[in-house]
Amino acid sequence: MEPPPFDQLFERAADKETPVKYLCLVYLSAEKWNACSDSACAAYAGQLQDSGKLIDGKPLHPVHTATTVRVRNGQATITDGPFAETKEALAGFYLIDARDLNEAIQIASKIPPAEVGSIEVRPIRPIRETVKANAAKAAAD
Secondary structure (H helix, E strand, O other), X not given: OOOOOHHHHHHHHHHHOOOEEEEEEEEEEHHHOOOOOHHHHHHHHHHHHHOOOEEEEEEOOOHHHOEEEEEEOOEEEEEEOOXXXXXXXXXXXXXXXXXXXXXXXXXXXXOHHHHOOEEEEXXXXXXXXXXXXXXXXXXXX
């Protein structure tokens, strides 16, 4: 099944006055991994939670603790470490509700590690909801 066109992800919020879920992925270099205190991140998460914008958020352990799993031709291969060598690695995430991309960017810009790393903002694809709606539509036809 094809995902909805990109522009429809944002129309949904405007049409139904329903917030769109965004995942704010926090990326940090190994040198900056501990540059933001846990208390600063927890305080901002608390503000988001109090405003009703935070769905969930968690920090991750450093990249050297990662295990990568790949399945090719039915065979699983397990590798210690991340999928790819990069300067910045995924350090954590904030799953938020926002009216639109602009509000999601405003929220992401205040995540404390944004000052020393980067925050990638992505809309969540509502796969379960889409499949359920398509099944209901097919049953009605």
